[in-house]
Amino acid sequence: QVHVAESGGGSVQAGGSLTLSCAASGHTFWRYGTGWFRQAPGEEREFVATISSRSGTDYRDSVKGRFTISRDNAKNTVYLQMNSLKPEDTAVYYCALDSGQYSNAILTRATEYKYWGQGTQVTVSS
Numbered sequence: 181q182v183h184v185a186e187s188g189g190g191s192v193q194a195g196g197s198l199t200l201s202c203a204a205s206g207h208t209f210w211r212y213g214t215g216w217f218r219q220a221p222g223e224e225r226e227f228v229a230t231i232s233s234r235s236g237t238d239y240r241d242s243v244k245g246r247f248t249i250s251r252d253n254a255k256n257t258v259y260l261q262m263n264s265l266k267p268e269d270t271a272v273y274y275c276a277l278d279s280g281q282y283s284n285a286i287l288t289r290a291t292e293y294k295y296w297g298q299g300t301q302v303t304v305s306s
Contacts, residue, residue: 182206182295186275189300192265198302200260202275204295209256211280215293216249216260218271218302225274227288229260234284242268265304272299 188200202214215230229239229249237249248261258275276293278285287293 182212182277184275184277184295184297186273186297186300189273189302191303191305194266194304194306196265196304197261197263198265200262200273200275200300200302202258202260202297204256204258204277206256208280210253212277213282213285213287214249214251214258215276215278215287215290216258217274217276217290218269219274219299220271223271225290227290228273230286230288231258232284232286233280233282236284236286238286238288262302265302267304267306270302270304272301274299 183205185203213232216228217225218228219225231237231249231251246264251258275297277295279294
């Protein structure tokens with residue numbers, strides 16, 4: 181069983197920055213692709229960014245150029261650097277790992293991920 185935990189959420193003003201961290205248990209972290217998703221109140225969970233086992237990345241259009249996903253396999257951690265934050269970025273952000281069986285696949289659908297964290301709140305005020 182893989183355990184996933186997000187941290188780094190908080191409240192910032194528009195234009196500010198936050199860095200989210202996603203820490204996972206296990207000694208084979210390098211095998212897992214990791215995605216960030218978010219869910220605002222009354223909205224469906226949506227894809228934000230993903231990084232494959234070999235560090236291929238993809239982002240939703242609205243965060244391209246503002247968010248950067250990266251991974252540190254030595255620390256079993258994936259980061260989401262969020263710059264130029266906007267009020268519409270306000271949501272609970274979730275980290276998820278895939279099954280570890282996709283070789284360098286870039287996955288953008290929530291159903292493709294197996295292990296989920298509890299989420300961390302990000303609030304951006306105008």
